[in-house]
Amino acid sequence: MENKIIYTDETSKTDVFISYKSDNVRFAVEVVNELINHDISVWFDKNKLSQEVGAEYPKLISKGIDNAQIVLFIYTKETEQSEFIIQNELSYAKSRGKRICCYAQDEVDFETMNPTLKAVVHDIQWLADKKQAEHIEQYQESIKDEKHRLALATTIRDFSTSSTVYKDINLFLIRIALQRQLGHPTPYGSYKTLCKSSGIYDENGGIEMIVENKALYIPIPDCKREQLKALKFFKEYESLKENERVIVDLIKDISPDRKEMMNLLEDYISQNYCYEKIYDWLISNNIEITLPEKRQFGFKEFLNAVSEITAEAFIQQIETMKKTMFNGAMLGVYDIKDDRTQDIETHELSIKLYHSDYFTFKCMVEMYHILCSIENTFQVETIKSNITQYSPFLCSLGLGGFVIAQQDNHQTIMWTKRSGAISSGEMWHFSYDETVNLLKDSVKINTGSVGDGEILVLPNGRIKIDPYKNFYRALYEENGLKEEVIAENRGIIEIGLITSERLEIELLSFASVKLSSGSSIPMQMRKFHNIAPDGYLEISKYEFRSMNDSVNNYIGRLLTPESYYLSEIIQQEKDSLLSGHRGDKTIRMGKYISIGKNVKIGKSTLIEDFSTISDNCKIGERCKIHRNVFIDEGVQIGNLVKIQNNNSIYHGVIIEDGVFIGTNVSFTNDIWPRSINKDGTPVTASDWELKETHICKGASIGAGAVIKGGITIGEWAMIGCGAVVTHDVPAHSVVYGPYAEVHRMCEN
Numbered sequence: 136m137e138n139k140i141i142y143t144d145e146t147s148k149t150d151v152f153i154s155y156k157s158d159n160v161r162f163a164v165e166v167v168n169e170l171i172n173h174d175i176s177v178w179f180d181k182n183k184l185s186q187e188v189g190a191e192y193p194k195l196i197s198k199g200i201d202n203a204q205i206v207l208f209i210y211t212k213e214t215e216q217s218e219f220i221i222q223n224e225l226s227y228a229k230s231r232g233k234r235i236c237c238y239a240q241d242e243v244d245f246e247t248m249n250p251t252l253k254a255v256v257h258d259i260q261w262l263a264d265k266k267q268a269e270h271i272e273q274y275q276e277s278i279k280d281e282k283h284r285l286a287l288a289t290t291i292r293d294f295s296t297s298s299t300v301y302k303d304i305n306l307f308l309i310r311i312a313l314q315r316q317l318g319h320p321t322p323y324g325s326y327k328t329l330c331k332s333s334g335i336y337d338e339n340g341g342i343e344m345i346v347e348n349k350a351l352y353i354p355i356p357d358c359k360r361e362q363l364k365a366l367k368f369f370k371e372y373e374s375l376k377e378n379e380r381v382i383v384d385l386i387k388d389i390s391p392d393r394k395e396m397m398n399l400l401e402d403y404i405s406q407n408y409c410y411e412k413i414y415d416w417l418i419s420n421n422i423e424i425t426l427p428e429k430r431q432f433g434f435k436e437f438l439n440a441v442s443e444i445t446a447e448a449f450i451q452q453i454e455t456m457k458k459t460m461f462n463g464a465m466l467g468v469y470d471i472k473d474d475r476t477q478d479i480e481t482h483e484l485s486i487k488l489y490h491s492d493y494f495t496f497k498c499m500v501e502m503y504h505i506l507c508s509i510e511n512t513f514q515v516e517t518i519k520s521n522i523t524q525y526s527p528f529l530c531s532l533g534l535g536g537f538v539i540a541q542q543d544n545h546q547t548i549m550w551t552k553r554s555g556a557i558s559s560g561e562m563w564h565f566s567y568d569e570t571v572n573l574l575k576d577s578v579k580i581n582t583g584s585v586g587d588g589e590i591l592v593l594p595n596g597r598i599k600i601d602p603y604k605n606f607y608r609a610l611y612e613e614n615g616l617k618e619e620v621i622a623e624n625r626g627i628i629e630i631g632l633i634t635s636e637r638l639e640i641e642l643l644s645f646a647s648v649k650l651s652s653g654s655s656i657p658m659q660m661r662k663f664h665n666i667a668p669d670g671y672l673e674i675s676k677y678e679f680r681s682m683n684d685s686v687n688n689y690i691g692r693l694l695t696p697e698s699y700y701l702s703e704i705i706q707q708e709k710d711s712l713l714s715g716h717r718g719d720k721t722i723r724m725g726k727y728i729s730i731g732k733n734v735k736i737g738k739s740t741l742i743e744d745f746s747t748i749s750d751n752c753k754i755g756e757r758c759k760i761h762r763n764v765f766i767d768e769g770v771q772i773g774n775l776v777k778i779q780n781n782n783s784i785y786h787g788v789i790i791e792d793g794v795f796i797g798t799n800v801s802f803t804n805d806i807w808p809r810s811i812n813k814d815g816t817p818v819t820a821s822d823w824e825l826k827e828t829h830i831c832k833g834a835s836i837g838a839g840a841v842i843k844g845g846i847t848i849g850e851w852a853m854i855g856c857g858a859v860v861t862h863d864v865p866a867h868s869v870v871y872g873p874y875a876e877v878h879r880m881c882e883n
Contacts, residue, residue, distance in 0.1 A: 149176040150317055152203035154224045156213045162240060163209055169306040173321070175313060178203055193223050200228050205316055207309070208256070210239040215249040225255045234316065235259040238309050262312045265304045315690045323562070324635025326696040327515045329522075330473040330484050333743045335626035335712075338603050339757075342484045342627065346573065347469055348389055348596035350490035351396035351527055353438065353498045355462075359446035366453045368494075369462040381590070382464045382574055389596035391490050396467075400527035401434045407512045413437055416509050423447075441505070445498045460493070464573050466600070467491045468529040468640045470522050471630060484630065488532065488600065490573070496530040500637045503528055518632060528638045534605050534627070535568035535697065536644035537705060538614055540656045540679060541622070546709070547656055547679040548702060549614075550689065554675045564695045566677070569609035573598070576605040602627060602642060610646055613674065614660075615667035622647040624712065628704075633697050643701050645712065682709055737774065755792065779838070787827040787844065794830050797838035797856065802828060804844040831866065 151170060155163040167179045178199040200206060206228040214220050228235055237256055245253060314321065336342050355363060363369060372383060414432045417424075417440060424443045427436055453460055469487040507513065518525045538549040549566040578599040579588035592598055606627060610616040625646040633639045650659045656679050664670050664677070680688045686702045705712065729747040737756030742748065746764045754760070755774035765783040766772070773792035778784065780798050787804040790796075805823050812818060826845030830836070834848045837856035848854065848864045855871025864870055868877045 149178045149203045150205065151175060151313060152178040152200050152206045153209070154206055154220055155209040156211055156217055156220065158213050159209060159211050159240065165303065165306055166209065166309055169310050170313065173310055175310070175317065175319065196223055197227060200224065200233060201231060204234065205313060206233050206235045207313065208235060208237045210237050210243065211241045215252050221249070221252050221255065229255055236262055236312065236316065238262045239264070263308055265308065318687055318690065320686055320690050320694055320699055322694040322696040322699040324633060324696045325515065326631050326633050326700045327519060328629055328631045329471055329519055331629035332483060334741060335628055336483060337739060338626060339739065342486065342602045344486045344488065344600040344602050346466060346488040346490065346598040346600060348391045349395055349469060350391035350393050351400070351467060351495055351530065352393060352492060353442050353495045355494055356439065356443045356446055359443065359450065362450050363446060366450065368449055368453065368460055378574055385590060386490060389592060391596065396489060396527055399524065403524060403527070404434060404437070408506060408509060410437065412509055413505065416505060441498050441502045445494065445501050462492050462494045465491045465493055465496050465531050466571050466573055467526060468522065468532050469526045489526065491530045499528050499530045503637055513634065513638060515632060515634060525638070529640050532571040532640050533568060534571060534602065534609055534642040534644060535565035536646065537701060538566040538616070539645060539647040539682065539705070540650055540660055541647055542650045542656055543652055546682040548682050548705065549660065549677055549679055551674045551677040554673050562693045562695050563689050564698045567609040567613040569605055569612065571600060571605050575608060576600050606644055611667065612669045613667055615663035615665065615670060616646065616648065620648060622649050631697065635696065641697050643697065645705060682706060787825045788830070789827065790830045791832040793833045795835040797836060799839050800836050801841045803842070804828065806844060
């Protein structure tokens with residue numbers, strides 16, 4: 136990356152002020168570029184050197200120090216002779232209470248050091264250099280992580296992630312030390328929220344996950360097929376295990392459509408790339424495959440080239456690196472909808488999937504690398520607005536999250552460093568991470584969401600997936616945690632897009648475990664981890680960090696972007712996440728909720744942002760109280776009630792089971808409302824008569840309706856949008872219009 140030196144004015148707020156001697160300007164420039172290239176702002180101007188400036192320069196320096204968080208002093212022997220640096224920079228910074236860090240480019244001898252300088256720097260933080268870092272394990276790990284980061288970036292020619300570990304490790308060590316001081320973590324890639332629950336997605340239907348009868352399969356090339364077969368990357372049907380045959384038979388029976396996904400892929404490449412440029416890239420990068428003539432190179436030829444490159448990579452990894460790999464079934468993401476914004480009652484989040492396999496997944500990763508190296512057309516906001524267009528590149532759906540271990544009043548987050556044998560390998564990541572699996576996570580016939588029965592196939596060959604089967608499977612297979620030992624506050628909280636060396640959709644979640652007093656958290660968790668079937672295959676090490684300061688311990692380490700994001704969310708929202716309960720006792724709370732005294736709320740109820748529940752209210756089980764709802768004192772609400780946004784349910788309203796109330800419904804409870812009495816005194820509770828309103832079981836009230844106090848709306852009645860209801864409504868009737876006339880009886 137080219138140098139990006141910037142010159143700040145004296146009023147700019149910056150992270151670091153560079154204090155250096157003019158003789159050392161070349162090294163100072165390298166330090167500045169290293170910091171700026173990693174989003175650390177710097178006060179630095181190589182053209183204004185202390186011995187050449189006029190009377191205004193000391194004021195400029197003072198303002199620069201005042202506006203910086205840290206002063207970085209680059210020590211050389213020459214700095215001991217600079218009264219300006221000692222007095223106007225270092226002494227001034229110390230008098231202003233600034234944090235001063237010193238990097239010694241020359242050897243330091245405190246015995247002979249200038250006494251004035253010694254008085255300033257003897258008690259400040261001195262940064263480690265390459266020689267000292269050789270004996271510090273954390274620095275050695277950071278250096279290894281940085282090299283790995285560069286290797287990841289190289290796969291997609293991402294030169295925005297520059298690295299100096301090959302040029303001058305000292306520059307890298309300075310930058311890492313300052314990142315720790317500033318609290319800047321260093322994840323590789325980015326994470327973007329696609330849909331987020333206001334609390335936790337309901338385990339009993341909060342997420343609908345359907346595999347559409349569509350598929351994307353890229354065939355293994357004939358020239359590599361026999362080699363991969365011999366390496367057991369795939370097997371003939373007769374050699375498959377029983378559970379492997381189940382999936383093969385299922386795919387054969389439902390015969391998913393393969394044309395749509397392939398057409399989506401061809402359309403995307405043809406609309407965004409020139410095949411001549413793709414051809415030139417393959418030639419210039421010495422790709423060792425046979426290519427046709429340039430004029431004959433199109434989509435089909437590109438697909439064949441990618442499949443051959445991928446197949447050869449598998450052969451090398453299995454033969455040379457001794458990795459165990461097989462072409463298992465996978466599920467890609469076709470579309471995602473946040474149903475709350477569409478006022479749909481059944482689910483909050485709908486995810487449509489398609490069939491794929493591991494070979495196709497790796498082919499699409501390779502294709503993504505090639506295309507990004509030519510031109511990065513994969514912009515996050517564009518992908519977010521049209522998932523289906525990019526769906527061929529979203530060949531897998533993962534679920535990951537953190538285990539929160541609680542002991543007495545102490546809460547810790549479990550971080551893991553993934554094994555080098557898997558994706559996200561050698562990176563600090565979640566406590567658990569699993570790919571959604573067609574066989575293991577699908578809903579089975581006659582067993583609901585549990586058991587090992589036959590996979591339930593819906594009309595048109597669609598298959599239902601239970602995301603919470605995947606959630607509990609991930610916790611057990613990687614951490615040895617069975618459902619019964621997990622605390623009630625747990626679950627899936629959002630879904631997002633990861634962009635790094637590949638594109639991936641991930642469900643984010645968390646689970647908490649309450650541990651006994653006595654033995655340490657790691658010791659108790661190790662007992663679970665020792666029985667985890669995949670724990671030691673996928674995790675190389677794990678650590679437990681205080682929830683209050685978890686991510687700061689990983690500054691300078693290589694993090695996955697989704698783990699960094701989720702750790703911050705957990706730290707910010709730990710009170711609301713951990714105060715709720717999961718399973719049969721779930722109460723999901725949004726932000727800025729007000730709950731009065733003596734309020735009773737049933738299990739599995741959702742209360743969204745900016746809602747108020749006044750004193751002595753009773754709300755039943757599995758209700759949904761959406762955004763900006765006011766529930767007045769003493770209101771009684773039954774089970775399975777849904778109240779949409781922007782409603783006020785006033786004192787005297789009784790709502791039975793299964794009632795639906797649309798947005799902006801107006802309830803009244805006073806026939807003759809006044810603000811003051813005729814004598815000018817304010818109206819009090821004794822000056823008006825409460826008129827109770829009774830909404831009976833299963834009734835629905837459309838958006839914007841006005842309900843007069845003192846009436847009863849009968850069971851399963853339906854009130855049209857905007858109706859003005861001033862009289863009782865018979866059970867099962869449909870009323871609408873300004874006079875709420877009965878037009879017919881409900882058919883459902």
